[in-house]
Amino acid sequence: MTHVTIVGGGPGGYEAALVASRLGAEVTLIERDGLGGSTVLTDCVPSKTLIATSDLLTEVGTSAELGVQLPKDVRADIAAVNARVLTLAQAQSDDIAKRLTTSNVTMIDGTATLESAGVVTATTADGEVRIETDAILLATGAHPRVSSDAQPDGERILTWEQVYNLQDLPEHMIVVGSGVTGAEFASAYNGLGAAVTLVSSRDRVLPGEDIDAANVIEAVFTRRGMTVMGNSRMASVERTGEGVRVTLTDGRTVDGSHCLLAIGSIPNTEGLGLEEVGVALNEHGFVHVDRVSRTSVRGIYAAGDVTGVLMLASVAAQQGRIAMSHLLGDAVHPLDLGKVASNVFTSPEIATVGLSQQQVDESDLQIDVAMLPLASNPRAKMQGVHDGFVKIFARRGMGIVVGGVVVAPRASELIHALSLAVSASLTVDQVADAFTVYPSLSGSVAEAARRLHRLG
Ligand SMILES: Cc1cc2nc3c(=O)[nH]c(=O)nc-3n(C[C@H](O)[C@H](O)[C@H](O)COP(=O)(O)OP(=O)(O)OC[C@H]3O[C@@H](n4cnc5c(N)ncnc54)[C@H](O)[C@@H]3O)c2cc1C
Numbered sequence: 001m002t003h004v005t006i007v008g009g010g011p012g013g014y015e016a017a018l019v020a021s022r023l024g025a026e027v028t029l030i031e032r033d034g035l036g037g038s039t040v041l042t043d044c045v046p047s048k049t050l051i052a053t054s055d056l057l058t059e060v061g062t063s064a065e066l067g068v069q070l071p072k073d074v075r076a077d078i079a080a081v082n083a084r085v086l087t088l089a090q091a092q093s094d095d096i097a098k099r100l101t102t103s104n105v106t107m108i109d110g111t112a113t114l115e116s117a118g119v120v121t122a123t124t125a126d127g128e129v130r131i132e133t134d135a136i137l138l139a140t141g142a143h144p145r146v147s148s149d150a151q152p153d154g155e156r157i158l159t160w161e162q163v164y165n166l167q168d169l170p171e172h173m174i175v176v177g178s179g180v181t182g183a184e185f186a187s188a189y190n191g192l193g194a195a196v197t198l199v200s201s202r203d204r205v206l207p208g209e210d211i212d213a214a215n216v217i218e219a220v221f222t223r224r225g226m227t228v229m230g231n232s233r234m235a236s237v238e239r240t241g242e243g244v245r246v247t248l249t250d251g252r253t254v255d256g257s258h259c260l261l262a263i264g265s266i267p268n269t270e271g272l273g274l275e276e277v278g279v280a281l282n283e284h285g286f287v288h289v290d291r292v293s294r295t296s297v298r299g300i301y302a303a304g305d306v307t308g309v310l311m312l313a314s315v316a317a318q319q320g321r322i323a324m325s326h327l328l329g330d331a332v333h334p335l336d337l338g339k340v341a342s343n344v345f346t347s348p349e350i351a352t353v354g355l356s357q358q359q360v361d362e363s364d365l366q367i368d369v370a371m372l373p374l375a376s377n378p379r380a381k382m383q384g385v386h387d388g389f390v391k392i393f394a395r396r397g398m399g400i401v402v403g404g405v406v407v408a409p410r411a412s413e414l415i416h417a418l419s420l421a422v423s424a425s426l427t428v429d430q431v432a433d434a435f436t437v438y439p440s441l442s443g444s445v446a447e448a449a450r451r452l453h454r455l456g
């Protein structure tokens with residue numbers, strides 16, 4: 001029986017453990033902080049739970065338009081919200097532990113180091129455990145990047161892992177970094193009723209996202225009272241008695257009550273023994289892998305954020321599953337990033353799948369694009385939804401759908417039709433021909449597809 005040792009219990013690690021066990025391997029999983037990893041305990045699950053409350057309050061804010069008068073001081077009890085966030089995260093971690101137990105995975109609560117490609121050591125509360133193994137999967141994730149001039153104190157200068165200890169809503173949250181993490185937290189605290197300043201080093205928010213989508217989000221942020229500072233790079237953050245001061249590289253300062261650092265992630269490679277074993281890192285310090293998750297050392301695989309491939313829970317899980325299928329001789333489909341669906345949980349959300357506008361603009365492919373604002377959608381009007389659009393990219397000729405963007409409330413759900421189209425290489429006509437409910441926001445997905453119909 002093949003023995004595989006998995007380091008890290010996030011989606012990259014635990015999904016791999018479940019697949020490996022199903023394929024007949026003996027599986028040991030070493031995790032130092034808690035099953036579910038950062039995904040469940042500090043990153044994805046907690047932030048989306050916080051955003052659920054923020055979304056509710058944002059919706060309440062539109063009640064007058066729909067004819068409902070609510071008291072002006074409807075607000076969240078942050079201590080209760082954060083307690084709920086942490087309880088839900090722990091419950092999900094416990095569920096994962098149960099699934100792994102049922103699948104006969106041996107779990108070790110400890111910190112792993114590689115001795116060689118065939119030996120892993122786990123340092124636990126009871127001492128060291130030496131594990132001889134046939135293969136290793138590294139799924140150690142990443143941690144928040146901080147700067148020596150902006151040291152988190154867990155009280156007012158915070159990483160995204162620390163915000164759930166707050167007992168009160170920050171009066172004025174300064175979010176540094178306008179990538180997906182920064183934009184989501186800026187949106188969340190704005191929705192919860194805090195004053196928010198978003199410090200963006202680039203000329204626009206969400207530099208990695210569809211430019212039309214980012215423009216909608218920036219316009220909504222500004223309309224809802226957020227201060228968005230473009231071309232503004234944080235140099236330092238310091239405590240000022242009852243608040244914080246962020247100093248920018250051009251000397252300007254911003255004062256607030258709290259500061260959240262969302263300036264990227266660092267892969268968890270330190271102390272793993274990778275250099276000694278010969279596992280190659282890329283120029284950004286991530287573990288180099290191929291499309292079936294192999295590292296430079298035979299028998300050692302890697303999955304998830306530690307590889308820096310596309311830092312999403314879904315991609316981490318897929319890389320982990322692919323690694324185990326490859327190791328254990330099951331059919332392998334190499335990772336295909338061209339079909340990944342993802343979502344930015346701002347209000348409204350931005351969901352994307354397949355080719356992006358930037359890839360379309362830079363490629364030689366002949367692509368037709370249709371973009372339809374939601375404002376003309378009957379359901380959107382009924383629900384008081386004013387912002388958002390549906391965009392579809394299709395190959396000229398056959399009309400095969402190769403990508404799409406939806407900006408809307410719950411875009412994460414609406415994108416599935418386009419994700420299915422991209423995954424199954426459906427044509428715009430097939431998407432347009434499928435019935436949609438009247439009235440519904442998904443009617444705009446079909447209508448955008450219809451606009452790409454060409455006379456045969
Ligand atoms: C704020 C935020 C929100 C996000 N929201 C989403 C989202 O909505 N959707 C989405 O798809 N993605 C989201 N992401 C990205 C997603 O969280 C990551 O892509 C995902 O966590 C990667 O999973 P992983 O298994 O690689 O690592 P992790 O989930 O980080 O797990 C790695 C685990 O390895 C453990 N570990 C590390 N070193 C060792 C060692 N030496 N020994 C033992 N254990 C070790 C760590 O303790 C950790 O538990 C978000 C990220 C952030 C920062």
Ligand SMILES: NC(=O)c1ccc[n+]([C@@H]2O[C@H](COP(=O)([O-])OP(=O)(O)OC[C@H]3O[C@@H](n4cnc5c(N)ncnc54)[C@H](O)[C@@H]3O)[C@@H](O)[C@H]2O)c1
Pocket residue numbers: 176177178179180181182184199200201202207208232233234235262263264265310311312342343344345
């Ligand atoms: N909903 C989701 O799926 C979700 C949510 C959060 C994060 N993630 C993933 O995690 C990964 C990391 O995203 P992220 O937003 O944490 O990091 P990021 O690296 O994408 O963004 C960090 C931003 O901070 C800026 N920055 C760095 N130093 C700065 C400074 N001194 N002053 C001002 N700005 C500064 C950078 O220019 C960059 O735009 C992404 O791949 C993302 O997709 C996904």
